Structure formats: C-alpha cells, structure tokens
Amino acid sequence: MYEQISNTYDQLRVKAVALIAGEVALVAFIFTTSKLTIPVEYYGRIFFFTGIVSLITSFGFLFWTISALDWKMPTDLFDSDEIIRKYPTEKEFLKYVHHEYVISISHCLPRVDKRAKRFNWTLYLLAASAIVLLVIKFGGA
Numbered sequence: 001m002y003e004q005i006s007n008t009y010d011q012l013r014v015k016a017v018a019l020i021a022g023e024v025a026l027v028a029f030i031f032t033t034s035k036l037t038i039p040v041e042y043y044g045r046i047f048f049f050t051g052i053v054s055l056i057t058s059f060g061f062l063f064w065t066i067s068a069l070d071w072k073m074p075t076d077l078f079d080s081d082e083i084i085r086k087y088p089t090e091k092e093f094l095k096y097v098h099h100e101y102v103i104s105i106s107h108c109l110p111r112v113d114k115r116a117k118r119f120n121w122t123l124y125l126l127a128a129s130a131i132v133l134l135v136i137k138f139g140g141a
Contacts (some may be wrong), residue, residue, distance in 0.1 A: 002074055002105050009069065009112045012119055016065040023059055023126060030133050039136060051132035058126040065119050072107040074100045 039045050075097060087093035 002101055002108070005105065005108050005112050008116065009108075012112070012115055013066050016062045016119065019123075019126065020059070020062050020066075023055070023062070026130055026133075027055070030137055044136065047132055048136055051129045051136065054125050054129035055133065058122050058129060061118060061122040061125070065115055065122070069111055069115075070107075072104045074104040076100075 039048055083093065087096055
C-alpha cells in the first residue's frame with residue numbers, strides 16, 4: 001500500500017507538470033493573436049474574466065500539486081549491527097517494520113488523497129476555463 005501511495009503521488013506530480021505545460025501553451029495560443037478581444041457586453045465580460053480567473057486559479061492549484069510534501073519513510077536507516085542489536089529476532093524486526101509502515105501510510109495517505117481530490121477539481125476548472133476562453137475567442141466578442 002505504501003508503494004501505491006508513493007506511485008500515486010509521483011503520477012500526480014507528472015500529470016500536473018504536463019498540465020502546466022499545456023496551460024502555458026493554451027494561454028499562448030489564446031492571447032498571442034489579435035483576434036481575441038474583450039467582449040463589449042456585460043455578460044460577455046463576466047464570462048471572459050471568470051475564464052481568466054479560473055485559468056489563473058487552476059495554474060496555482062497545479063503548482064500546489066507539485067510542491068514539496070511532508071513525506072514519511074517507513075524505516076530508519078540503521079546499520080546492520082544496529083539492527084541486530086536492536087531487534088535480535090526476526091519476529092521483532094518484522095513487527096518493527098510493520099509498525100513503521102502503518103505509521104508511514106497513515107501519515108502520507110491523507111496528504112496524497114487531499115492532493116488527488118484537489119487535482120481532479122483543478123482539471124474541471126481548467127477544462128471549463130479553456131472552453132469559455134476558446135468560445136469567446138472563436139465565437140466572437
């Protein structure tokens with residue numbers, strides 16, 4: 001289970017970096033041509049600025065996803081002699097390793113779970129803002 005949590009966190013970070021690159025490309029695509037104009041109508045401006053704010057918010061959440069995380073490793077890095085001294089039998093050593101994994105999983109799982117849930121909402125926010133801005137760009141002001 002600890003390995004699965006670690007892999008999930010790594011995959012979240014890789015996906016977030018890819019989405020950051022995609023978001024930068026989307027912003028460059030939307031705002032480099034002169035065809036995009038701020039809508040004149042009141043409701044058009046609301047949609048336009050809502051799209052901009054949600055794009056910036058999703059960008060911030062993606063950076064939060066790749067930020068450092070308080071991570072706990074399951075075992076201490078003992079030398080072989082220290083392990084033999086501390087845990088003379090295999091059963092005691094296995095109890096220690098099991099206990100450390102349980103502590104590490106209970107420490108890391110809520111943090112990764114929180115990031116995964118926020119990442120899903122960030123995807124929704126990014127998709128909605130991209131759709132709104134692309135419709136305004138190609139649908140006219």
